Amino acid sequence: MDQSRRNALKGIASSATVGLAGCLGSQTVPSTATTTATTTSADSETVRAAFVYHDVVGDFGWQWAHEQGRRTIEAEFEWLETEIFEKSDPTESERRFEQYAQRGFDIIFATSYDYMDPVYSVAPDFPDVKFEHCSGYKERENMGRYFGRMYQPRFLSGIAAGLLTEQDDIGYVAAYPIPEVIRGINAFALGIAEVAQDATVRVHYTNTWSDATIESDAAETLMGDGADVIAQHQNYPAAAQRASEAGIWAIGYNSPMGDIVGENYVTSPIWDWSVFYRDAVTQVYNERWEPDFFWKGLESGIVGLSDWGPNVPTSVIDQVKEERERILNGDQAIWAGTAYESATDAELYTEMNDYVDNVVVDSEG
Template identity: 45%
Template sequence: MNKWVWLLILVVFFAMGSVALAFDPIPAEDLKIGFVFVGPVGDGGWSYMHDQGRQAIEKAFPGVTTMYAESVPEGPDCARVMEQFVRNGAQLVFATSFGYMDQVIEVAKKYPDVIFMHCSGYKMADNVGLYFGRMYQARYLSGLVAGSMTKSNIIGFPAAHPIPEVIRMINAFTLGARKANPDARVKVVWLYSWFDPGKEKEATKALIDAGADMIGMHADSGSTPQTAEESGVYVIGYNNDMSSYAPTKCLTSSVWDWSTIYVDIIKKVIEGNWKPIDDWWGMDTGIVKLTSFSQDVPEEVKTLVQEEQEKIINGTWDVFWGPIKDQNGNEKIAEGQKMSDQDILSFSWFVEGVEGEIPVSQ
């Protein structure tokens, strides 16, 4: 077979692929969207912020119909909920937790004419796209505050699950803390749950008893900042502005604004421009940010955060640029080098300054 025949085959193949990936425009008044939330929409954290994004869609696109299911466990229940959305007419489904990934792919195969968007995962298909934000950038900045203001040099960190997403956030936070204070240590306690206020409270208390005078967090409720407030210990919030739970002790929070990416995705669907791509937006888009600082944060710390933030936003530097060592002191990223997105998304090791282990199995 000569090269011209092969060329013709390739042209036909890619042409067919482009047809398979095309979705017709869906007028706003005809568009029905389903959201699957891993926690209650009133959790004050992850699911609450996603629901704020859902509501932003309704405001931005009058006529669009949205549906949601809350507190859906990761696993088979997620597939059942998504299929119910489709049977109720949904042409677009957002699955908002990492652990929904395999079920998204499974259900998407059954319904090739429905668009599925999975938050924080890595598996795609002709009708499955991915979306997330570079929260590690805001986490690094919040770490600068924590490292600057700890006196004991021990920062406690209740963390949901030992998956790359959470490991990435702990590492970014620690790099920020140690940029400001090379003696700072971040002690991690695993919760093995996204939303469990009781566990979060117990873990926070245990970390404070172990000497932490500063608390970070990667969990979905307000229990951690509330416990820090009750204990008289500073806390850095996550997901939402946690100052409502810790009015005198929350120094700042790394927060999500999902409306930015949700509105963009819906616009593409309505216009017929949607394609299964992996959107991983940075701080420059506004999807992740820091809340305003507590009055207890010194001006010099605010200035440090502003300087580092400007480097991130203008692209002259990012968090996972070398030199970076692992928690055993081994150089992982040399000076002048930077981690690829693939490596950042698959983090399986802790940076220097983290105290804790990554279990082999959950």
């Protein structure tokens, strides 16, 4: 690649970033790799990036959202070559990350929380490889971490739930009682409290990220006890589907789920991982990458709400839009008036273990 070509490409990469500022559990399945490169050149100016998924990509959910981010940046940058590794079992992933690092990747994105310790262990042995871990809390000289302030769209979906409930009884199907999940539950409940002060959020833990039967049964239990809105922190849309089939308002997560859930769909707090991936690969290309913690919110576009369901009243949509603007302009402090009002980002991220007042845990799975 000649110098003028290199500079032109770097200019494109830099301009693409102007204005831009867990997660899932283990599954014991073999690892597979799929190459999806736009550039196959061995030229030294190519950035090679690996994306490691604990499950298959599928048509919805956590892996799907990460894969959309990868595909977006792959289409943008001629100098970028990517490869995906699906079904990389976290219980065997230290060995697998050693293998990935030996294949000459410039940067490796580990997209499951359960990859944190294996990557932390492997990274020092490969100082020329950059590692990025999603949703964790450990860093090294060549290991950064990334996530998004999902609690902001969770709060907004809570506004919608509070406006839609008639029984003041809202169910929440959740995977595990860890800070990431509790943070989302609390933000959702605080959104509800803004518009429905007498409403309660009842949480049913499933102790799984991805089990359609268990998640559907949890929704059924919550509805049987009186919930007329169901939200979720699960990878599958099963809880939302069950609620919609029963004529109950349903809120998804991770990816747009309207086509799957049906006419009682409300919205989903969703991810646009391309916001971070674009930043990261451009920094590698420009030799400016440093290990840090990327944790941005609505202002960056990494988190947001999906399109609205067909039957959500316009008045609800308009009020949520107003609240979104209040968050963006600093007029809405989500944690104000709670025990977390003065919490640092580190405390919000790793130490949220208690619930706000209008949350009741019905079941821990």
